[in-house]
Amino acid sequence: MTGPGGGATAAIVGAGLSGSLLALFLARRGFRVEVFERRDDPRAGGKQDAEGRSINLGLSARGIRALRRAGLLGELWPHTVPMRGRFIHAPGGGTAFQPYGTAEHEILHSVRRDVLNATLVEAAETRAGVRFRFGLRCRDLDPETGTLTLTGEVTGETRQVTADLVVGADGAFSAVRRLMHRGRPAELRQECLEWGYKELTIPPAPGGGPRTPIEALHVWPAHRALIVAHPNTDDSLTGTLFLPHEGEGSFAEIRSGADAERFFDARFPGARELIPDLAGEYEANPVGSLVSVRTSPWSAAGRVVLVGDACHAVYPFYGQGMNASFEDCVVLDECLAAHPGDMGAALRAYEGLRRPHTDVLAELSARNFLELRDGLRSPARMLRARADLVLNRVFPRGWKPLYTMISHTTMPYGEALRRARRQDALLGAATAALAAGAALGGTWAARRARRTR
Template sequence: MEKTSHLSVMGGGLVGCLLSLYLSKQGYKVDVYERRPDLRRHDIGGGRSINLALSDRGWRALETIGISEEIKKVAIPLYRRVMHDKNGNLSFQPYGQEGQAIYSVSRGGLNEVLLDLAEAQPSISLHFQQQVLEVEVNSNKVTLLDTNTQQEHQIQPDVIFAADGAFSMVRLSLQKTERFNYEQSYLDYGYKELTIPPAADGGWQLEKNALHIWPRGQYMMIALPNMDGSFTCTMFFPYAGNPSFESLQTAEDLERFFGEVFPDAAALMPDLAQEFFENPIGTLVTIKCFPWSHAGKILLVGDAAHAIVPFYGQGMNAGFEDCTVLRNLLEQHQDDWETIFKTFQDVRKPNTDAIADLAVYNFIEMRDKVADPRFLLQKKVEAKITAQYPDSWLPLYSMVTFSPDLPYAEALANGQRQEKIMNALMAHIETEEDYDKPEVQQYLQAHLT
């Protein structure tokens, strides 16, 4: 049944498109306003996208709306991490149980599929090059700039969903209201995208079904595979100091540094210098704010409400999970937007705060700990505990990535409890065989049964 409310979604990115599809399925007419040109017809990448890791929370959102099979056509399963040391030696760490994987997807490729699906719905209208200038929160009047004609115009929807990203203009208008809390924090690191091209035969030059990591203590590089045989590499690096983006000023400096620190990757990157000096440096920001809604007429979702750094691979998944939660609330409360929005923000806020903190923590793990033999031993011990006590123990990464019914906040609390147990346990363990020591088994039995 078609609803009469006039809904507008600000932002035609991943979350905005998926949300518009959810709202359309509920019988609403939806207008989507996107600041950028239509990425299906214009190249707007600019060397700053970060490939995305789609995991179970995201898949559930896509399956619920019946589009997961379409998305699988542009996704590559990754079953493990592959760590590269300075000598090119490899070590491996599975992501979960046998057969569990995260999926590498191109942000642009996934966005194109979602735009195509949205455009195919008669109840969804897409409007590109429409920049939000201001929202009058009391009247819901939105002033937009058509960046093609440079003409301003206004709309006045009944309900505004702000999916316009970490630097949301809708949120900026809400920040001017009373008692709106806002916090942003940047890492002292930026990121730069680089490329490992396909092999001569069109295949992949590194293991295809893995996330590759070059951990180097205070910085790192990762690589995710693309459908065309290439890898998108993302270098996370300090802005200042030595080494840093600031210290690498010439092609000679860059090639010397990569030859020493990432030699096996450098050998596969023929356009390294050109990409390094032409591609922009992206920022890494965490944003927390509250409330996410105003008067049952405006709601922040995705990065506009809770931007996080990419090191747990959960930014998109958390945004997609927003859509899943909203869909359930829409079915329960129909057009009672005030109840829907208040319940949504109360349910989601503790969980998005938790994944924001976990994402910063995982940066430290990825850049440093994954190269530490003690850390790798601990992960093997954890796998043994999971096998022995499957009902009592699941690694934190699996709780976050492969347990979509477990809220992020509960995963964080469980992980903190388990970390205390592991710290005590590892004092008795020097090798995998030590797991069978009587004192280790007694300790586990006392704490997990």
């Protein structure tokens, strides 16, 4: 291949979050970059989330590091709202606040997907000279030559593009992944959660200001139902209703806005009053699907590679999908720097560094769905979460909750899980020892009491 400084070319399929950020990194490394996207330009202000995707995201340490490295963090910061913890609305009507961490910086930042995407596209195009082509769908790929076949969504016109590096950043149902794996030994594990989601809006109060505390992620856990709401800079919140696709209390059963109002009255006390247009939004907004993807390999022919959801889509319940995708861009950029002149080695190193940890993230994201759905209503689990925070305050370097390691550090996901398991074992042993000591103390006291009678 031609060295990056010698004018190597890169073609990225997908102008979403990871594709746009990676375009900026590659251009700064000397690649001439073109990005192809089947949808419209996100800067045009049209509705970009027609497929039901959430329009809000939680920015945490990994994403912050990537945006800082790209020189965009300061520009985006005014468009974020700090989320200092979870504000839990109990089924019985009470509320409780759970801080995300013990330090001031251990918070998340809510940002709108459309604002973030438009900022990334603009920065890649104007600062790095990247060319974006919208309205083009990937129809075919020859990995050996790096040749893409693209078709215009409106015109139907076909064109071919050949590049030294082809990147599939085209989401969980990636065309590049399918075409890259065609005729090659490959694995794909794609799981769809039996639950779906629908977007709802909590607008600002009539007189201005928020209807509910704004600097928090709001969570309404209920029986076979869940609402999560992210804050916006205009004092509104974007809510996401999660329900099963089928069965009792499901999207299939709740067909109309009136059905939704009755369901909210029964399952989410107080939430209906925060969503004035609940009936209209429920009927108008589509139901989105939740999919998890694990696959291998992530690269082919030393010139094609996958990033983001194309290789490791996860359920949204740990808030790490975007952050992990941004971390892909950082690691791939570092691997290209570490293997100058050897694209294949760089792509293999990237997969070796990332795939074991994104597999762990998939497991954690599925597990956190159960935590949000059921654990926030469990006194025992809430007590354990408080114990983790107390131990972190007492031993700030020696004890870190798993959530802290995942969201507030850039420690690899697998390493964070191993450390959390060691802490769990230590806490279990300490609890058992305390229980045994208490039992022995009780026995000794009883015997002494008998002797003194």
